[in-house]
Each structure stands twice: as C-alpha cells, then as structure tokens.
Amino acid sequence: MGKDYYKSLGVEKNASSDEIKSAYRKLAKKYHPDVNPGDKNAEAKFKEVSEAYAVLSDPQKRATYDHLGSSAFDGSQGSAYNAADFDFSEIFKSAFGGGFGGFEDLFGDFFGGSSSRNNSAVRGSNVFAQVQIDLLEAIFGCKKIINVSLDCMCDNCRGTGAKPGTFPENCRKCGGSGRIHIQRQSMFGSISIQMSTCNVCNGTGKVIREKCQKCRGAGTIRQEKKLEIDIPKGIANDQTIRISNKGGAGKNGGPNGDLLVTVYVKPHKYFIRKGDDLYLDVPIEFIQAVLGDEIEIQTVYGPEKIKIKPGTQSGTVFTLKNKGVPNVQNNRIIGNLILKLNVHVPTNVSDRQKKLLKEFFADNSDSKDKKKSFFDMLKDTFKN
Ligand SMILES: [Zn+2]
Ligand SMILES: [Zn+2]
CATH class of the missing domain: 2.60.260.20 (Urease metallochaperone UreE, N-terminal domain)
Known part of the structure; x- marks a missing residue:
C-alpha cells in the first residue's frame, strides 16, 4: 500500500498549491523536532508531512505522483525519486522562507536571517x-x-x-541549521524555548567525519x-x-x-597639505623684498619662476593655480600651491651695516610717517 500524500497533509486531491502550503505550514509547526525534542512520533510525522509537501508542492512531482502513486518516490526499483534524497530542513525552509508570522516569535532569530544560518555561504x-x-x-x-x-x-x-575524497555531512542533531532549541520548564510549569548553538557541529551545521x-x-x-x-x-x-x-x-x-x-x-619637510592645496613658506631676503627680484620655486611639478615686486611685504601670498594635489575623486581637479613670502630679517649686522641702515631709514620719510600714523590711529581707537 502506497503512501497517501494528500491524506498526510489533510487536503483534497484537487487542493490548490496555496492550500497545500498552508496545510503543510500548520502541520510542520506542530511536528517540528525543535518543538518536540526527543519525540520520535512527532519526528516521523514531521518527515511524513515534509515528504508529502515536497512532492505535492512541485507541479512535476505532483503529476508523477498522481499518475504512478507513491511508488514513484519510495526508492524501490523503477521509482522516479529516492525518498532518502529529501532534505527535510530544506523543505521546511522553502515553505517558510520570508515571513513566518507567529512562528517567527516562537523561534526567535532561528529562521530570521541568513546570518544565523551557519551552514549558509559565509x-x-x-x-x-x-x-x-x-x-x-x-x-x-x-x-x-x-x-x-x-x-x-x-x-x-x-x-x-x-x-x-570525503565531504562534510549535514549535522543530524540540528538538521544542518547549526542551532538547536532547548525547552525549559519553569517551577510553575510554563515552558520556554531557548535557542542555542548546536553542540555537535558547533554551529556550523556540518559534521566532518575525516578532517583535512x-x-x-x-x-x-x-x-x-x-x-x-x-x-x-x-x-x-x-x-x-x-x-x-x-x-x-x-x-x-x-x-x-x-x-x-x-x-x-x-x-613633508617643506610642503604642508590642506585639502587639495599645498602651502609653502618661501624665505626671501630683506633686499629682495625692498628692491624686487625674480626667484625660482621648486613645485612638485617642477620649477616655476616668481616675480617679487619691489616693496613686497612679509606674509605676501602667491597662488600658483593647479600646482597642488589632484582630487582623489576626480584627478582632473587639482588644488593650488599657495606660497607665503617671509622676509628674512638679518640678525648679525656689522657696524658698517648698522650705519648704512640708519642712513637708509633717515632718508625714508615714508616709512616713518606710516609708523606714526599707525600708532596714532591705534591710540584713536581707545578714545571716546
Ligand atoms: Zn549541528
Ligand atoms: Zn583543508
């Protein structure tokens, strides 16, 4: 006598695929080994309904079954499918893939996401x-x-x-999921189900009989x-x-x-980078600042000539466009090189040089007047 898959699921022979699925979901929840640890009857029932669902949910297998009966699946000679090939955890997963409704709450993250399934691709x-x-x-x-x-x-x-030459096998204890559920009974008789990593496969879902x-x-x-x-x-x-x-x-x-x-x-010893711009302090001599000069600056792209105007002040800034750093996102945008001229003030001055400088400032009424007016203006800012 062959198995009656329709009867196993409690559906009519002309049941729709949705009816078959919902019947299986109901029964699978009831008989799942994780809900009935150690219950051999429940396990057998779970396998029975899973096998029935595996056949009836596949249009081709269902047609074969309708035509030949369950002998097509019982593993005997001439059978189209081998019943031993059924992977019950896979069948179960296929029926519950996605949302599980109330079942999800019961099992926590067991079926909640791929990350919790340790035998999946990592x-x-x-x-x-x-x-x-x-x-x-x-x-x-x-x-x-x-x-x-x-x-x-x-x-x-x-x-x-x-x-x-050998292959890892699905762990029998957890059915390849890597997780097991432990039922605990409290003093008051309520039962809670807790998840735990499978102690046989250490959560991998696979058992290697002979290790590499x-x-x-x-x-x-x-x-x-x-x-x-x-x-x-x-x-x-x-x-x-x-x-x-x-x-x-x-x-x-x-x-x-x-x-x-x-x-x-x-x-870098000399260049300082801020964003895509480079900054370089350029020392010039006092005389170059006063009389003007042409100097050559070594940029990261090669030498560049700079004209220093007569009367250049310390701190004067020159911007050399596109001589900075290419933008990392878009290399066609290149930052600038910003040069700051620092006038070097001589520290060791000979007596002759001192005399000459005094003569120079005595002649330079412009600088004297400016200084005076600056201090006057500063003083003015404190007057009401
Ligand atoms: Zn395991
Ligand atoms: Zn190896």
Missing part, C-alpha cells in the same frame, strides 16, 4: 592593513607591496575542511601574503582604500572579504 573576513607613503607618492599615486596575514582557502580540501590534515578541518589556512596595491592619486593621510574581494577566503562558497588599507602620508 563571507570571508575583512582584513586590515596599513601602508606609509610620502607626499609625492600621495600626489602622483603609486604601487606598494604590503604584507598581510589572511585566511586563504585550503588548497588540499578546496575549502571544505574534509579529507580529500592540512587545515585541520577549518577549510582555510592563515598565510602571510605579499600583495601589490594601487594607491590612487590624491590620497590623503589616514584615508582607507577598500580593495574588494582581497580579504579572507569565504566559506561554504561565500565571497571573500575585503582588504582595507589605511594610508599614512609622511609629513
């Missing part, structure tokens, strides 16, 4: 590294070799953690690697570059993590 970890460069490397961009220590996929087992000897079952091996990284033009001190997919190896087919490299730009 993204590799992000790896952090640092590199130090100088200002010119930051301005023009550069390639750097960095040493990182990261989890690489084990080439012996190809990341499965199992001895080559190279990685001892981890699937990854920590390795020191030299990686060449491209540092973009215009990078600023303390900025972090994210290099996708160059971090730790993913597990269960998950993607690799990212490599995050924080760049430290060594301060």
Whole structure:
C-alpha cells in the first residue's frame, strides 16, 4: 500500500498549491523536532508531512505522483525519486522562507536571517592593513607591496575542511541549521524555548567525519601574503582604500572579504597639505623684498619662476593655480600651491651695516610717517 500524500497533509486531491502550503505550514509547526525534542512520533510525522509537501508542492512531482502513486518516490526499483534524497530542513525552509508570522516569535532569530544560518555561504573576513607613503607618492599615486596575514582557502580540501575524497555531512542533531532549541520548564510549569548553538557541529551545521590534515578541518589556512596595491592619486593621510574581494577566503562558497588599507602620508619637510592645496613658506631676503627680484620655486611639478615686486611685504601670498594635489575623486581637479613670502630679517649686522641702515631709514620719510600714523590711529581707537 502506497503512501497517501494528500491524506498526510489533510487536503483534497484537487487542493490548490496555496492550500497545500498552508496545510503543510500548520502541520510542520506542530511536528517540528525543535518543538518536540526527543519525540520520535512527532519526528516521523514531521518527515511524513515534509515528504508529502515536497512532492505535492512541485507541479512535476505532483503529476508523477498522481499518475504512478507513491511508488514513484519510495526508492524501490523503477521509482522516479529516492525518498532518502529529501532534505527535510530544506523543505521546511522553502515553505517558510520570508515571513513566518507567529512562528517567527516562537523561534526567535532561528529562521530570521541568513546570518544565523551557519551552514549558509559565509563571507570571508575583512582584513586590515596599513601602508606609509610620502607626499609625492600621495600626489602622483603609486604601487606598494604590503604584507598581510589572511585566511586563504585550503588548497588540499578546496575549502571544505574534509579529507580529500570525503565531504562534510549535514549535522543530524540540528538538521544542518547549526542551532538547536532547548525547552525549559519553569517551577510553575510554563515552558520556554531557548535557542542555542548546536553542540555537535558547533554551529556550523556540518559534521566532518575525516578532517583535512592540512587545515585541520577549518577549510582555510592563515598565510602571510605579499600583495601589490594601487594607491590612487590624491590620497590623503589616514584615508582607507577598500580593495574588494582581497580579504579572507569565504566559506561554504561565500565571497571573500575585503582588504582595507589605511594610508599614512609622511609629513613633508617643506610642503604642508590642506585639502587639495599645498602651502609653502618661501624665505626671501630683506633686499629682495625692498628692491624686487625674480626667484625660482621648486613645485612638485617642477620649477616655476616668481616675480617679487619691489616693496613686497612679509606674509605676501602667491597662488600658483593647479600646482597642488589632484582630487582623489576626480584627478582632473587639482588644488593650488599657495606660497607665503617671509622676509628674512638679518640678525648679525656689522657696524658698517648698522650705519648704512640708519642712513637708509633717515632718508625714508615714508616709512616713518606710516609708523606714526599707525600708532596714532591705534591710540584713536581707545578714545571716546
Ligand atoms: Zn583543508
Ligand atoms: Zn549541528
């Protein structure tokens, strides 16, 4: 006598797929092993309804079943499907994928998100590294070799953690979910269900019977690697570059993590960077400030000639357009180089020089008048 899948789910032979799904959901909640720990009858019932649902929810399998009866699925010779192939946790998941309504509350985050399912694909970890460069490397961009220590996929087992030729099996205790539910009864008889990491598979959902000897079952091996990284033009001190997919190896087919490299730009002896602009203090001699001159400034892009007008004051600023740092987002935008002229005041002055300077200031009525008027004006600001 074959199994009656319709009867197992308590639906009519002409039931719609929605009716089948809702019937299964109701029964699966009732008989799920996590709600009935240790109850063999419930477990058998759960498997029965799950198998029925797996067949009846698939239009092709349902048609085969309608035509041939359950012998098509019982594993006997000539059967179309092998009943042992049913993965009950997968069937259950497919019926409850997405929202679970009240069931979700009962099981907390068990089915709430992919992150709690440890046997699903796990993204590799992000790896952090640092590199130090100088200002010119930051301005023009550069390639750097960095040493990182990261989890690489084990080439012996190809990341499965199992001895080559063997494969990890689904954990029987948790059905591959990595989590189990523990029922606790309080003094007053109320029962609470708590979640816990499966103690058999340690939350991985998989059990490795024979471990890969190279990685001892981890699937990854920590390795020191030299990686060449491209540092973009215009990078600023303390900025972090994210290099996708160059971090730790993913597990269960998950993607690799990212490599995050924080760049430290060594301060330059003369140039100071603010945003995309560079600042440079240029010392000039007293005589150059008074008489004017032409000087050559070494910018990061090469020499530039600057005309100093006669009578240039200390602190005078020159802006050389587009001689600063390229913007890291858009290299076509280049900051400016801002030059500040500082007049050097001589400190060791000979007697002859002192005499000449005194003569110079005696002649220079302009500077005397200006000084006087400045002090007068300053005094004026305190008068009512
Ligand atoms: Zn291995
Ligand atoms: Zn387990």
